[in-house]
Amino acid sequence: MKSKKVATYGLLVALAFILSYIESLIQIPFAVPGIKLGLANLVVITALYSMGAKEAFVLSLIRILLVGFTFGNPSTMMFSLGGGLLSWALMSIFKWSKLFSIVGVSIIGGVSHNIGQILVAIFVVDNINLFYYLPFLLVSGVVTGTLIGILGAMIVKRIRNILR
Amino acid sequence: MKQITEQQKRKDDTSNQLIRKQDIILIGAVLFLGLIVFIVMQITKTEGSKVKIFIDNVEYKTLDLNIDMTEKVELDNGEWNLFEIKDGKVDMLDASCPDKICVNHKDIHYNTEDITCLPNKVVLKITGGEENEVDAVAN
Ligand SMILES: [Zn+2]
Numbered sequence: 001m002k003s004k005k006v007a008t009y010g011l012l013v014a015l016a017f018i019l020s021y022i023e024s025l026i027q028i029p030f031a032v033p034g035i036k037l038g039l040a041n042l043v044v045i046t047a048l049y050s051m052g053a054k055e056a057f058v059l060s061l062i063r064i065l066l067v068g069f070t071f072g073n074p075s076t077m078m079f080s081l082g083g084g085l086l087s088w089a090l091m092s093i094f095k096w097s098k099l100f101s102i103v104g105v106s107i108i109g110g111v112s113h114n115i116g117q118i119l120v121a122i123f124v125v126d127n128i129n130l131f132y133y134l135p136f137l138l139v140s141g142v143v144t145g146t147l148i149g150i151l152g153a154m155i156v157k158r159i160r161n162i163l164r
Numbered sequence: 165m166k167q168i169t170e171q172q173k174r175k176d177d178t179s180n181q182l183i184r185k186q187d188i189i190l191i192g193a194v195l196f197l198g199l200i201v202f203i204v205m206q207i208t209k210t211e212g213s214k215v216k217i218f219i220d221n222v223e224y225k226t227l228d229l230n231i232d233m234t235e236k237v238e239l240d241n242g243e244w245n246l247f248e249i250k251d252g253k254v255d256m257l258d259a260s261c262p263d264k265i266c267v268n269h270k271d272i273h274y275n276t277e278d279i280t281c282l283p284n285k286v287v288l289k290i291t292g293g294e295e296n297e298v299d300a301v302a303n
Contacts, residue, residue, distance in 0.1 A: 075282055104187035111194055129278045129289060132205055138198035142191055153182055 004163055008051065012059055013066070016043040020067040036080065038113040038144055040067070044088060045106050045152040050159040053092040060084045075124055079117040086116030102156065103149030110145025111138055205276060212275040212290035215254045220285045229254070229273070229290075243284045254279070254288055 019039040026037060040063055048056040064084050068077030091109040094100050100108070114137035122130045217224045217237060227235065227249060234248045234257070245259040245266065255271035256279050266281035275292035 073283065099186045100190065101182055101184045101187055103183050104190050107187065107190055107194070129276060130280075132276045135198040135202040135205070138194050138201075142194050146191070150182065 005051065005055075008159060008163065009055075009059065012043045012047055013062055015046075016040045016059070016063040017067065017070075019043065020063070020071060024071040036076075036083070036117070037140065038083065038087070038110050039148070041087060041106065041109050041113055041144075042148045042152055042155070044084075045091060045102065045109060045148060046155050046159065048088075048091055048095060048105075049102060049152065049156040050163060053088075053095075056092070057088055060088045078124060079120050082120030083113040083115075083117035086119075087113035101149075102153045103146060106149030106152055107142055107145035110143075110148065111141035114138070114141045209274045209276045210292050211252070212273055212277075212292045214291050215249065216289045216291055218287040218289065226291075237286055239284060239286075245281055245284055245286045247279075247288060254290065256281070256288070259284065259286075 019042060020036075023036050023039045043063060044056050044060050047059045061084075064077065064080045068074075068080060072080070087109040090112040091105050094105045094108045115134075118130055118133060118137060122128055213229055214226050215229060216226045217235075219237065219239065224237070227233070229249055229252045232248075232250050234246065237245045237247075243260045245261075246257045248255055248257055253271040253273045256266045256269060259267050259281055261281050261283040263283060266279050266284075266286070269279045272279055272288070272290055275290050278287055278289040280287050
């Protein structure tokens, strides 16, 4: 059981790495520089449902640090931290409430990931105008959140079978 | 017996269904919030009259949008950003940053708009007439 868990960690970190690499190739044309789509949230939600909130938190941190040092710079890493921690917290609360399915939890993760990033960005470049990107970031959070939720449900089903 | 377990299973499947009513409500609420913010933005935005340049969060200079010009911001660390003011609009022409996101950004002229070059920490920010009056009072 324990070695299976370690293997799952390794698998998810690898998946997060690939997703973050893909993400670094995609530039959102009219969004804030350094703001990411949040594809790697797939890994966090998978960990949240197949292992637990604590494991999802550890995985978020590993991912952000590893990816930040590889593909990013200090600013983008701070954005990721802001987005990653806020989305982990809200996803954990939403899952715990049992009101929403994995898709709903993933949507709140996507949306809060974007809000967290922009809050840090407003602080870092001291520019309240960044707030005007909010409508776009809310919509993109819903779209990516829905897709990631559906994908996550399929992955969780398979991983649960392995962990069992 | 087998029938009961199958019924039970079916019931579990529906309660675990992929998208629930609450999820749809959540999507609706988020999109509604986005729409409200968008409408407020559209109502409050006005044509700007000046562009403020910030370097590393510090105000560097303010230029008039009515005077066409090209300006190069050169930083102490050798990095630079080249932008132009033309027909009341500001556009980043070129920059030394690796991502060139600021260069690809469309030109700006509303008082809600800005171009941020994150690697160089250079921000071009449009300000309007009303905001300048407030600034004048504050100063
Ligand atoms: Zn730039």
